[in-house]
Each structure stands twice: as structure tokens, then as C-alpha cells.
Amino acid sequence: MTTPEHHWWANALVYQVYVRSFADANGDGVGDLEGLRQRLDHLDSLGVDAIWLNPCYPSPQHDHGYDVANYFDIHDEYGNLDTFDAFLADARAHGMKVLMDLVPNHCSSDHAWFRAALAAAPGSAERARFYFRDGTMSDCGSDPHGNPPNNWMAAFGGSAWNRVGGTDPQWYLATFTPHQPDFDHTNDDVQAMFAEVFEFWFDRGVEGFRVDAIAPVGKHPDLPDQPPVPEGTGMLQITWENEYTVFRPEGHDVWRRFRSTIDAYQQRHPGRDLMMVAEAYMNGRPELLADFVNDEQFHQAFAFDLMLSPWVESELEKAIGDTLDILRRGFVPTWTLNNHDVQRVVTRLGREAAADPSSATTNALEVDTSAVTLDIGLRRARALISLAMAMPGSLYLYQGEELGLPEVLDIPDDRRQDPVFHRTHGARIGRDGCRVPIPWTSDPTSAFGFSKVGPGEHAPDPWLPQPSWWGDLAITAVDGDDTSTLELYRAVIAARREHATPQGMHGAVIDLGPGLVAVRRADLVAIVNVTNAPIALDLSDPHLEIAMPVFASEPTEMHTPGVIPPNSTIWMLS
Ligand code: GLC
Numbered sequence: 145m146t147t148p149e150h151h152w153w154a155n156a157l158v159y160q161v162y163v164r165s166f167a168d169a170n171g172d173g174v175g176d177l178e179g180l181r182q183r184l185d186h187l188d189s190l191g192v193d194a195i196w197l198n199p200c201y202p203s204p205q206h207d208h209g210y211d212v213a214n215y216f217d218i219h220d221e222y223g224n225l226d227t228f229d230a231f232l233a234d235a236r237a238h239g240m241k242v243l244m245d246l247v248p249n250h251c252s253s254d255h256a257w258f259r260a261a262l263a264a265a266p267g268s269a270e271r272a273r274f275y276f277r278d279g280t281m282s283d284c285g286s287d288p289h290g291n292p293p294n295n296w297m298a299a300f301g302g303s304a305w306n307r308v309g310g311t312d313p314q315w316y317l318a319t320f321t322p323h324q325p326d327f328d329h330t331n332d333d334v335q336a337m338f339a340e341v342f343e344f345w346f347d348r349g350v351e352g353f354r355v356d357a358i359a360p361v362g363k364h365p366d367l368p369d370q371p372p373v374p375e376g377t378g379m380l381q382i383t384w385e386n387e388y389t390v391f392r393p394e395g396h397d398v399w400r401r402f403r404s405t406i407d408a409y410q411q412r413h414p415g416r417d418l419m420m421v422a423e424a425y426m427n428g429r430p431e432l433l434a435d436f437v438n439d440e441q442f443h444q445a446f447a448f449d450l451m452l453s454p455w456v457e458s459e460l461e462k463a464i465g466d467t468l469d470i471l472r473r474g475f476v477p478t479w480t481l482n483n484h485d486v487q488r489v490v491t492r493l494g495r496e497a498a499a500d501p502s503s504a505t506t507n508a509l510e511v512d513t514s515a516v517t518l519d520i521g522l523r524r525a526r527a528l529i530s531l532a533m534a535m536p537g538s539l540y541l542y543q544g545e546e547l548g549l550p551e552v553l554d555i556p557d558d559r560r561q562d563p564v565f566h567r568t569h570g571a572r573i574g575r576d577g578c579r580v581p582i583p584w585t586s587d588p589t590s591a592f593g594f595s596k597v598g599p600g601e602h603a604p605d606p607w608l609p610q611p612s613w614w615g616d617l618a619i620t621a622v623d624g625d626d627t628s629t630l631e632l633y634r635a636v637i638a639a640r641r642e643h644a645t646p647q648g649m650h651g652a653v654i655d656l657g658p659g660l661v662a663v664r665r666a667d668l669v670a671i672v673n674v675t676n677a678p679i680a681l682d683l684s685d686p687h688l689e690i691a692m693p694v695f696a697s698e699p700t701e702m703h704t705p706g707v708i709p710p711n712s713t714i715w716m717l718s
Contacts, residue, residue, distance in 0.1 A: 152241065153352070153419050153444065154476045155645045156193040156538045157637065162484045163200050163222050164208060164607060165581040166543055168595040173604040175581065177223040179596070181231040183584075184238050186619065190546060191637045194241040196354050198484060200228075204254050206323035207563055208579075209245075210356060211252035215341045225348075232349050241351040246420070248338060248398065249357045250324040257333075258325050266314050273331045275317035277367065279307065289313040295369045299360075299383040300509075301567035317367075319360045319383060321563045329361060329398045339405045346409050352419035352443075355402070358436070359384065359424045362394030378510040380564070380572060384425070391424075391432065399441035419443040421478060427452055427506045428462070430469035437475045444478040446540070450532065451481050451489070452505055455498045455524055457674050460661045465653050468536075468663075476649065477537030481528055482545045487511060488578050489528065491551035494521020509564055511573055520676075522548050523698070523711040526632055527672050530697035530713035533640040534663060534670035536651045541633075544582050547617050548629030551577040552610075559609050581606040586615035593618060632697065639695040643668055643717055654687055660708070662687070668694075669716045673708040681706045691716035 148154050167179030177200065187195065199209030200222045209219065218228050232242050251258060257273055264270035266278070282290025292305035292315050305315040306322040317326045327334045342353070360383070370386040377385060384390055399422075406418050422445035426432045437445045447470075449463035467477045481489045486508035496514040497503040498521075503512055525548065532539055555576050560566070562574030584593025592615045595603035615621065622628035647665035656662045659675040669687055673679045681688060683706050695715040696702050708714055 148443070148474070148476050149649050151419070151443070152193065152417050153421075153538055154649075155536070156241075157191065157640075158194045158196050158243065158538060158540045159187055159190065159192040160196045160198070160483060160540055160542045162198045162543055162579055164198075165579050165594075167582070167584070168591070168603075168606070171595045171597050171601070171603060172221070173591070173595060173606045174221045175594070176221065177218070177227045177231045181227070181234050182596075184234055184240070187240060188238050190541075190633060191641070192240060192541070194243055194351065195235060196243040196540065197245060199245045199247055199356075203252055204323065206252070207321060208561070210247055210320070211250070211254075211324050212247050213252040213254040214256070215251075215337070216344050229348065236349065242349070243352045243354055243419075243421075244345055244350050245356055246338075246341065246353040247356040248327065248329070248402075249319060249361045250326045253323045253325055255325075261316075261325075262308060266312070269333075271314070273328060273334050274325050275328055275363070275367070276308070276314045277305075277317070278313045279305075279315050289315075294367050296367075296386060296389065297370075297379075297382040298567070299380060300564045301379065301569075301572075304383070317363075319389065320357075321567060323563075326360070326363075330365075330394070335401060338402065342402070342405045343409060346413075346416070346418060351417065352421070354421050354423060355442070356423055358395065358399070358422045358442075359390045361398050362392040362396070364388040364392060365394075378507060379568065380509045381507045384507065391435075396435070396441065399436065403441055421445065425452075425506050425508075428466055430466045433470060434473050434475075437470060437473075444476065444538065446478050446480055448480070448506075448508075450479060450528070451483075451486065452508060454501055454503045455493050455674055456501045457659065457661055459501055459504060460672070460674065461653050464531075464535075464661070464663060468651050468653070471536065471649055471651065477535065477651075478540065479532045479535055479537060480540040480542070481525070481532060482542035482578070483540070484542065484579055485509070485575050486578065488549055488551040489525040489545065490518060490521040490548055491516050491553070491577075492521070493524035493528070494518050494550070498524070509572055509575070513573075516550075516553075518550055520711065521550065522629070524674075526629060526697045527674075527711055527713040529633070530636050530695070530715075531661070531663070531670050531672050533636045534644045534665065534668060534713075534715055536644075536647070536649045536665065542578075544578075546630050546633040547583070547619065547622065549580075549582075549617055552580045552608075553577055554611070555580075555609060561608060576608055580608045580610055580614070583610065583614040583618035583621075585618050585620045588612075588615060593620070627700065636695065636697070639715065643694055643715060644670075656685060656687065657682060667718050669718075670713060671708060671716065672713045673710055676710045678707050678709055680704075681708065688716055689718065691718040 169178035277293035279289030296304040447467035453463040565574035581594040698712040701709040
């Protein structure tokens with residue numbers, strides 16, 4: 145069994161930057177790497193250990209970078225390799241490591257290999273890098289290739305197969321959108337290219353990768369029809385029920401190859417400490433997670449359990465217990481409450497349905513639409529991050545959560561960008577609402593400080609519109625205000641360093657009574673009151689004996705010792 149505790153990532157705080165929406169240095173309404181470089185002080189003031197960049201490779205942006213046209217360069221709206229190098233050097237000077245995002249399941253339909261494949265004949269070496277298959281007889285019998293090769297559905301709506309066109313008998317497989325053709329990882333060229341991708345970015349100083357959408361990588365070689373799904377399965381959930389393309393044994397071969405590329409590089413560069421973290425929704429399946437996180441595959445895998453849990457005592461306890469389970473196997477949990485694919489936690493936990501156990505979901509795109517009370521959502525979000533910060537393992541933050549930003553729900557349809565919205569013809573709202581450019585200042589003429597503009601100039605409308613009230617949540621508006629969420633983040637991050645990280649890799653859910661969710665680390669107990677009323681702790685409980693409060697998510701409401709305000713968290717140290 146390994147002891148991963150000594151790795152930099154074991155207790156790391158990683159800040160996710162959605163480059164397009166973080167900071168725009170050239171005033172074109174789209175974020176860029178120079179904007180990020182100029183704002184590193186903000187990340188410094190939070191005290192993060194590393195930055196994960198969403199994909200910033202050249203891309204036609206049909207899925208905002210998750211459609212990569214070239215894995216060895218930088219998207220021109222974001223800069224170029226020189227701006228990337230300058231950003232990375234500055235991040236390092238601030239003591240922060242940089243993780244990139246690797247997209248192995250598919251590339252962009254603009255990738256040179258895919259264009260070559262379309263131009264080449266069926267059966268060619270060019271097509272063998274992807275999944276091209278002949279179509280089947282059309283329903284009316286008039287076209288021998290008029291129906292797709294099988295019944296697989298795309299994760300963002302519609303069929304997973306797309307006809308090449310003209311007289312070509314073939315179709316190609318694209319698990320997400322037609323702009324994202326799936327690679328066949330049994331192909332030698334594909335394997336060689338991904339090995340080169342690792343080397344290329346490691347040589348530039350990147351310390352690891354978040355690996356995108358690992359679930360559909362590797363398919364059953366015969367591509368059989370998907371069996372019928374249970375009635376009531378959400379339209380975007382159908383793909384994830386497909387046993388012939390989700391969590392396949394063939395995928396593990398890919399991860400083992402990736403890991404040996406990383407390990408070989410590491411051996412040649414002993415001073416480096418490289419890693420990869422898997423993105424896959426394996427909620428409530430700790431045994432599955434363990435299949436991917438081990439010495440031959442991923443160093444870490446996101447645990448999305450806590451992120452998608454309803455605000456219900458038993459559900460939260462299960463989510464935490466399942467996530468902590470990985471400690472028993474000698475690996476470290478990887479917590480997160482937000483990312484660029486899910487509704488922001490403030491909105492999620494402010495929904496009427498949040499306290500309903502049946503609102504549990506594993507698919508963040510099947511979004512709940514019940515009414516939202518933001519005050520409650522914000523309190524719960526503050527409580528939940530205060531719990532997550534007390535945990536063993538690493539924690540990934542998503543830009544803007546430190547400001548308590550809610551999801552922007554009222555983006556006009558004609559400004560929506562997410563293919564999820566368009567591919568489902570508006571039936572699913574999609575993910576734009578968590579990607580709205582960050583408010584840095586209260587000044588609307590600079591898109592609230594997002595875009596850099598000269599004196600007297602007016603910034604263009606950013607790529608996604610910001611609400612008029614966005615400036616009230618800006619960094620400059622809340623900086624130094626002790627009641628702000630920004631100051632809560634700074635305080636809880638400091639508390640984590642002082643009281644939580646020194647507790648070592650231990651953690652277990654304990655029972656302190658109804659309405660309370662509690663986790664014990666060696667000498668530290670973090671307790672959340674998940675109800676809407678104050679709860680007095682039983683201070684004679686053996687877990688709380690001689691314990692002193694050292695942190696509270698709502699410090700101004702801590703009037704009576706041992707009483708936890710509603711929807712809030714405290715830490716007790718003995
Ligand atoms: C992952 C990404 C998401 C993207 C999808 C397809 O889930 O996080 O943003 O759309 O994969 O690459």
C-alpha cells in the first residue's frame with residue numbers, strides 16, 4: 145500500500161480557472177492567460193497551492209475547449225505558448241503549481257486527424273483513429289446505410305452517431321456532440337500522441353492533469369446496442385447507463401498507459417512530483433472509485449458525492465463516508481463543491497428541493513428547477529465549504545465560489561452558449577450560468593473589472609452576459625468585510641492549515657445527534673447543523689470533552705457556547 149501523504153497534492157488546495165471567464169487583459173470580452181497572470185495576487189491572497197486550467201488548447205469552442213483541435217498549442221483568444229510560459233513562470237514564483245486539463249475521449253472535428261479521416265476512405269488508417277462504422281439499413285429500406293450503426297445516445301442529446309455525408313456509407317461516433325469525435329485508444333497513433341502530450345506539457349513545467357470524462361474512454365469492441373434503460377431515465381442520463389461504453393475494462397488499459405508515461409517521465413526527472421486526477425461521476429460507488437485510483441492508474445479521482453448531495457443529514461453522512469472510504473485503501477480523498485459543469489452550490493442548496501432526500505442526483509445536467517432562496521443557499525454553502533476544509537485530502541475550488549456567486553439563471557436564450565442547451569432544444573438549461581465572467585470591481589464599464597479597458601473606454605459585452613447586480617458581489621466590494629464570503633474563505637483556509645492539515649490522513653463520520661453532521665479527525669471535530677434552527681451540543685459527549693471552538697462559519701452568531709446556529713458549521717479542537 146502506498147502512503148501518498150508526502151505528495152504536494154495530498155492536502156493541496158487547487159483553484160480551478162475557467163480561463164474564458166476569469167480575467168480579460170486585452171479587452172475583447174473573453175478571458176485570457178495574460179489576464180490570469182495579472183490576477184495571481186488574488187489567488188495568493190487565498191493561499192492556494194495550485195491552479196487547474198480548463199482546456200486552453202486551440203479549439204473552435206463548440207464545447208468551450210473540450211473540443212481540442214491541437215493538443216500542443218494555446219487557443220489564440222487566450223494567448224500563445226509564450227503567454228502560457230510567462231503565466232506559468234509567475235505562478236511558480238507565487239509558489240503555485242499548474243495543472244492542465246487533458247481531454248482523451250475525443251478531439252474537435254477541426255483536429256487535423258479528423259479532417260484527414262473524413263477525407264479518407266472507409267477502412268483507411270486515418271479513420272482507424274476514431275470510430276467509423278457503416279450505417280445500417282434505413283427504416284423504409286431505401287438506404288442501406290441510412291440508420292446509425294447502433295442505438296447509442298449522446299451525452300448532450302441526440303444520437304451518438306453522425307453520418308459522414310454524401311455517398312459515404314459510414315457514420316462516426318461522438319459521445320458528447322457531433323463536434324467531438326471519439327478517439328479509438330486501441331490505435332497506435334492515438335496512444336503515441338497522448339504520450340507526447342504528457343511529455344510536451346511536463347517539459348513546459350506543468351505538474352499534472354485533470355483528465356476529462358474518463359467514463360466513456362474504452363468501448364466494447366463490438367459496439368453492441370445499448371439495452372433498454374429503466375423508464376423515467378432522464379434524456380441526458382441514457383449515455384451513462386450504457387454498459388458498453390461507460391467504465392469499461394478497456395478504459396483501464398488507457399489509464400495504465402498514461403500512468404506509465406507519467407511514471408517514466410518522473411523517473412527521468414526525480415525532482416518532479418507529477419499527478420493526474422480523474423473526472424468521473426461515481427457517486428455512491430466507492431468500490432468503483434478504487435478501481436481507478438491506485439498505483440497503476442490515477443493518483444486521485446474527484447469525489448462528487450458531497451457536491452451533489454441533498455442538504456439532508458443521512459445523505460450528507462453517506463456522501464462523506466463514501467468519500468472517506470478511499471483512506472482505507474491508502475489513497476487520499478479529492479473534495480469539491482463546484483465546477484464548470486454544475487449549478488453553483490449557493491443556488492443548489494438554496495433550492496426548495498435541496499432538503500428533500502429524493503432530490504439526490506448523479507447527473508448534474510438533469511437540473512432541478514424548484515424555487516431558490518439565496519440567503520439559505522449561501523449559509524449552507526458557507527457551512528459546507530467549512531466542513532470540506534476540515535477534511536483530509538485535497539480540495540478543488542472553482543473560481544467565484546469564494547465570492548459566494550450564485551448561478552445566473554436568467555441568461556437570455558439567444559445568449560446561451562452551452563451545447564447542452566442547444567442540443568436539447570432548450571429542454572435542459574445547460575451550464576452557462578456557472579461560467580459567467582467574474583466580477584472584480586463594481587464598475588460596469590469594464591464588465592465589472594473583468595475586461596481591461598483604457599480611460600474613457602467601455603468594455604464590450606463579455607462572451608456571457610453578467611447580471612446588473614454582479615458588481616455587488618465583486619472582489620473589491622467585499623474585500624476586508626468580515627461578514628463576506630471572501631473573508632470566510634480566507635479564514636477557513638487559514639484554519640485548515642493551522643488545525644486540520646496537521647491531523648494527518650484520518651477522518652470518520654461520528655454521530656452527535658439529530659440535525660448534526662460531524663466528522664472527527666484526530667483532535668478536531670467539524671460539526672454542521674443542517675437544520676433551520678439552532679442546536680445545543682451535548683458537551684458531555686466523549687467526542688466533545690475538553691474541546692474548544694476554533695472556527696465557525698457564522699462567527700458573528702456564536703452567542704452561546706456550544707450552540708450551533710442554523711445551517712452553519714463549527715470546528716472544535718481538543
Ligand atoms: C467533461 C467536462 C465538460 C465537457 C465534457 C466533454 O464532463 O467537464 O465540461 O463538456 O467532459 O468533454
